[in-house]
Amino acid sequence: MTLTSPPSHQRTASKTRTSRRSVRLLVGGASLVALAGVGVALISAQLGQSSVAQTEAPVRDTVLSAPSPAGGETGGAPVSQGGGTENPDGRLQFGTKATDTEYAGIGNLSPELLDALQKATRDAESEGVYVMVNSGWRSSELQTQLLQDARAEYGSEEEAARWVASPETSLHVSGDAVDVEGGGASDWLATNGAGYGLCQTYLNEPWHFEFQAAAPTAGCAEPYPDPTYDPRLR
Known part of the structure; x- marks a missing residue:
């Protein structure tokens, strides 16, 4: 059987699926970065509060x-x-x-x-x-x-x-x-x-x-x- 290139509508659908997958990957990556940023901010805030508590004068x-x-x-x-x-x-x-x-x-x-x-x-x-x-x-x-x-x-x-x-x-x-x-x-x-x-x-x-x-x-x-x-x- 002779191999031939897929029809144009299949190539277009394949490209569309690839593009969608890329978009999902980009969105997912951005979400992970955002969550990591939030985590760093929370840790920094907790460390800051701990530092302040350690420097407060005793009652x-x-x-x-x-x-x-x-x-x-x-x-x-x-x-x-x-x-x-x-x-x-x-x-x-x-x-x-x-x-x-x-x-x-x-x-x-x-x-x-x-x-x-x-x-x-x-x-x-x-x-x-x-x-x-x-x-x-x-x-x-x-x-x-x-x-x-x-x-x-x-x-x-x-x-x-x-x-x-x-x-x-x-x-x-x-x-x-x-x-x-x-x-x-x-x-x-x-x-x-x-x-x-x-x-x-x-x-x-x-x-x-x-x-x-x-x-x-x-x-x-x-x-x-x-x-x-x-x-x-x-």
């Missing part, structure tokens, strides 16, 4: 110290004003604020000091300054440990006394002093604290504040160079 109220075991290092409940019972030795971690009265280091502060500090803290926060308490009330046992550590660090009783008082004289043990921290906290209180009765007591400790009832009207008393000049501690 301040979530970094409070965990409660100590019952009795803590003091061997019993706090023996000062009877405020907070958590962390009964008075230790505080970064992030503790004057409103966290469940902690002994805050709840056992004198009522006048605590009230003044809470008011000042609220007003400071309205200006973008976060006043956190590094140390407030302390147990006698904790104060004794801090004094021993200071003696070891500074090498002498005299030098240690410039920074840490004895348990018998410490204003922290009596609940009458706080040490603050946080960006701009001590500067804000040094400028505005007198209006609340909060005053810097020692020049070598700009973070240490006490309550002075006369400060709102008469201003703060002149601070001592360091605790060794304070007659209350002798």
Whole structure:
């Protein structure tokens, strides 16, 4: 049988089918490219959101110290004003604020000091300054440990006394002093604290504040160079 070329209408149909197949392939390829682009965009967006989440600052109220075991290092409940019972030795971690009265280091502060500090803290926060308490009330046992550590660090009783008082004289043990921290906290209180009765007591400790009832009207008393000049501690 002699082979011959297909009729013209068959050649035309074949070309048409080929063209349609090419179009389908092109459309399918374009769809795949588009879907791949969407996938890349979604992954990029997710990575971007993850990056932002990792750089966001932690919520301040979530970094409070965990409660100590019952009795803590003091061997019993706090023996000062009877405020907070958590962390009964008075230790505080970064992030503790004057409103966290469940902690002994805050709840056992004198009522006048605590009230003044809470008011000042609220007003400071309205200006973008976060006043956190590094140390407030302390147990006698904790104060004794801090004094021993200071003696070891500074090498002498005299030098240690410039920074840490004895348990018998410490204003922290009596609940009458706080040490603050946080960006701009001590500067804000040094400028505005007198209006609340909060005053810097020692020049070598700009973070240490006490309550002075006369400060709102008469201003703060002149601070001592360091605790060794304070007659209350002798």
